[in-house]
Amino acid sequence: MSDNSKIWLSSPHMGGFEQTFVQEAFDTNWVAPLGPNVSGFESDLENYLNAVASQEVHIAALSSGTAALHLALIMLDVKPGDEVICQSMTFSASANPIAYLGAKPIFIDSEPETWNLCPNALEEAVKNRIAKGKKPKAIVAVHLYGMPCKFDEVRKIADYYQIPIVEDSAEALGSIYKGRKCGTLGDISILSFNGNKIITTSGGGALVAKTKQTKDKAIFLATQARDHAAHYQHSEIGYNYRLSNICAGIGRGQMMVLDQHIALRREMHRFYELIFAAAKDITLLREPNTELFSNHWLTAILIDPKKSNGKSREDLRLLLEQHNIESRPLWKPMHLQPVFSDCPYYGGNVAEQLFENGLCLPSGSNLTPADKQRIQTVLEKFIS
Numbered sequence: 001m002s003d004n005s006k007i008w009l010s011s012p013h014m015g016g017f018e019q020t021f022v023q024e025a026f027d028t029n030w031v032a033p034l035g036p037n038v039s040g041f042e043s044d045l046e047n048y049l050n051a052v053a054s055q056e057v058h059i060a061a062l063s064s065g066t067a068a069l070h071l072a073l074i075m076l077d078v079k080p081g082d083e084v085i086c087q088s089m090t091f092s093a094s095a096n097p098i099a100y101l102g103a104k105p106i107f108i109d110s111e112p113e114t115w116n117l118c119p120n121a122l123e124e125a126v127k128n129r130i131a132k133g134k135k136p137k138a139i140v141a142v143h144l145y146g147m148p149c150k151f152d153e154v155r156k157i158a159d160y161y162q163i164p165i166v167e168d169s170a171e172a173l174g175s176i177y178k179g180r181k182c183g184t185l186g187d188i189s190i191l192s193f194n195g196n197k198i199i200t201t202s203g204g205g206a207l208v209a210k211t212k213q214t215k216d217k218a219i220f221l222a223t224q225a226r227d228h229a230a231h232y233q234h235s236e237i238g239y240n241y242r243l244s245n246i247c248a249g250i251g252r253g254q255m256m257v258l259d260q261h262i263a264l265r266r267e268m269h270r271f272y273e274l275i276f277a278a279a280k281d282i283t284l285l286r287e288p289n290t291e292l293f294s295n296h297w298l299t300a301i302l303i304d305p306k307k308s309n310g311k312s313r314e315d316l317r318l319l320l321e322q323h324n325i326e327s328r329p330l331w332k333p334m335h336l337q338p339v340f341s342d343c344p345y346y347g348g349n350v351a352e353q354l355f356e357n358g359l360c361l362p363s364g365s366n367l368t369p370a371d372k373q374r375i376q377t378v379l380e381k382f383i384s
């Protein structure tokens with residue numbers, strides 16, 4: 001057998017019931033950005049997160065994770081000229097909404113254990129920005145590749161200086177930090193259901209609020225900020241950010257297989273751990289201790305150039321590509337992006353080193369034994 005079809009990094013994986021919910025939407029003519037699937041998906045997510053949360057959360061389903069971040073920052077009163085702290089090592093969607101509001105992102109380095117916000121660099125930045133006369137309006141903390149950040153350390157700094165945390169949990173639905181689900185830790189949190197995430201609605205996201213009032217405000221802003229009146233009356237600028245009832249139907253089906261997807265993603269991580277067990281030049285992003293539980297959305301490795309006889313992550317990426325297997329360098333830090341070149345940065349070169357040496361490997365919950373065999377063969381060739 002010589003099936004050489006493309007193996008993707010992370011592709012949509014349907015559970016089977018998605019079309020039932022979508023069909024129901026058609027049968028009842030709820031083909032709109034509201035309806036029973038939207039509220040059903042919201043309560044599925046609330047039940048899932050509240051099962052382990054120390055505090056009840058309220059979900060507003062939105063058209064994307066980016067839209068959720070935008071609304072979160074608006075509700076935290078971020079205005080033109082403000083500064084917002086953001087993890088540098090992340091997808092651009094964590095930082096773009098700061099720019100939408102005319103505010104300035106202040107980028108922070110990663111720490112080497114979780115690859116997320118470095119508490120030391122964070123504190124230095126907060127102190128320095130305050131000394132310069134401007135207290136940051138919010139801190140955007142990310143759980144990269146599903147790995148929870150060192151949240152207690154971040155929380156301590158945030159509380160001391162009284163700065164709210166926006167928790168970007170786009171990659172970390174199902175991850176757990178000290179017994180609490182990621183997505184419930186921030187003052188406001190966000191989730192993403194883009195096509196490549198652990199569950200998908202084709203495109204979609206959610207804002208996770210601590211109060212019903214905040215959820216209602218998010219929905220108000222997401223539906224063009226209509227005041228209570230029979231005619232169209234507005235006293236605030238609104239947005240068109242609600243999730244479609246069709247997409248929410250996909251989400252309801254996906255919620256039925258979320259735990260299964262997490263188990264399968266973690267199995268992929270284990271698969272790579274075994275392959276690289278003897279390779280001294282290759283390390284995986286793994287939980288530093290049992291208090292952190294990652295959904296292992298993507299398995300990421302580092303290739304140490306000092307130990308690998310000159311072999312780089314780019315060599316491995318190209319070798320995989322030759323075999324029609326997708327892999328991808330880690331997120332390029334935001335402080336190295338041309339579009340953010342004028343933004344302040346605090347920290348050392350941890351994020352930069354991760355970017356230089358890191359690679360994300362195919363991690364989908366739908367990879368077949370044959371796919372895994374093809375991947376293993378290439379990786380073993382690279383190691384030897």
Ligand SMILES: *Cc1c(COP(=O)(O)O)cnc(C)c1O
Nearest residue numbers: 064065066091093094170192194
């Ligand atoms: C995917 C992602 C987002 C944005 O979510 P969308 O639904 O694609 O808008 C934000 N932050 C991170 C870290 C992400 O990976």
